[in-house]
Amino acid sequence: MGIRKPGPSVRLKLTLSYAGFLMLAGALLLMTVWVFLRSHLPEVAVMPGGVLNRATLMSTFTSAAGVVVVFLLVFGLLGGWILAGRMLAPLTRITDAARRATGGSLSHRIRLDGRKDEFRELADAFDAMLTRLEAQVAEQQRFAANASHELRTPLAISQALLEVARTDPAGVPGELVDRLHAVNSRAIDLTEALLLLSQADQRSFTRDRVDLSLVAEEATETLLPLAEKRGLTIETTGEITPTHGSHALLLQLTTNLVHNAIVHGRGTVWVTTAAEPKAVVLTVENAGEELTPQLVSTLVEPFQRGTERVRADHAGVGLGLAIVKSITQAHDGTLTLTPRPGGGLGITVRLPRWWLR
Structure with missing residues (x-):
């Protein structure tokens, strides 16, 4: 972008607009009165103070109208400047917050008071953006x-x-x-x-039609030797679940979930796909040790591992569920982790359903 030349401030523009509108309205009113007087006054009018002709009256009115126009100009500029300042005060606070954010301070919030209007909505949206940005930076x-x-x-x-x-x-x-x-x-x-x-x-990937049920079968077949080596069985059930996204990333998502269930589970791993009216659902569950909700809530964080669930072999690099979370969000979906009654973990991925157009 090129360097833009400085121009008049918004406050000055609003002031000139207020003053101009006030002068225009006053001029139209005076013009209407002038036309009315010119059309309805007789050539000679008998007044209590004497006899006046129409030319003298119109000349007096024109002089008074000039004074009124000057008064409207001064009043419009002064009043417009004050009103514009009061109207733009919230914008000044928003601009100050934006400058602070540009300088690296993301903790400042506008917290604009008053009734809900356009400026209040803008300030609230800006505060929400700063909160989200601060969390992402952290x-x-x-x-x-x-x-x-x-x-x-x-x-x-x-x-x-x-x-x-x-x-x-x-x-x-x-x-x-x-x-x-x-x-x-x-x-x-x-x-x-x-x-x-x-x-x-x-989100640098191409989106195509993907059937999650086929992806689940592919991931299960790939990891079946690992499951057999560890003495686990995998049960895969479900229906056609079309969604819109990257086949490679969704395959990685499913593989990570099944691999996680095998490495940290025992007995059986259940992989299920289902179709809802507006979404498709992939669920991977395993039996295993008892997990607390507090521990489960940390498992999607990068490099976070439940210590009681990690074993020496196939422990991974601590990014499996973090990658699942990221891929799910990139496909506009939701990820839910729930400890299973009796031990183990249930993970549900819900993605938008693909419809033929």
Whole structure:
């Protein structure tokens, strides 16, 4: 954008508009009176003070009208300036809040008093935007700190293992190579998860018709060997559930849910799809340990793991449910986590239903 030249303020424009409208209304009124007098006054009028002709009366009226016009101009400018200032006072507070936000202060709120009008709605909307923006910035800062910590851990381990190898350059034991491979794989998985999370947050994907029931079957087939290895069974039921979105991201969402249910569950994992009048629903449940609502509410946060649910194998990088949440929001859906009676977790994803147009 080019640099714009400074122009007259809104207050000055409103003042001139008020004064101009007042002068126009006064001029029209005076013109109406002038036409009326010119049309109805006789040439010579007998007045208590003497005899006056119409020309003299019209000249006197014209002089008085000029004084009235000047008075209306002064009154309109002065009154318009005062009224414009009072009308624009809320806008000044909103502008001040916007400048503070631009400077990095997101905690300031306008909190405009008075009855609900256009300025009050604008101020309330701006306050709501600041509240949401402040929460997002705090979440991003927390996420960046956690991501740095999670990435630093495998790098530190790799550095320590390499230091051990350097002290014995004659030969690197196979166990050391295996550990380096495992640490490197974890770092790669974490990086890929961060990239996927960023893609979902930016909504940079193409939307197509996707059947969640087919996606659930695909994810279940992929993870079936892991379930069999851990002694779990997967039961998949449901109906055709068409939605609108990215097949790859929705497959990742379903895979994360099923993988999470397998790793942290026992016995059986239930995967169900259902269609509602305006939405499609994917539900993944597992049996397992008792979970408190407080713990469940933190599981969708990045790098948050329920300590009693994490095991050494297939523990993941702590972004599985965070990615599910991000993909769900990117598809204008809702995510609900509920502890199951008797132990385990039930996760429900509700997405807008796709309709053929």
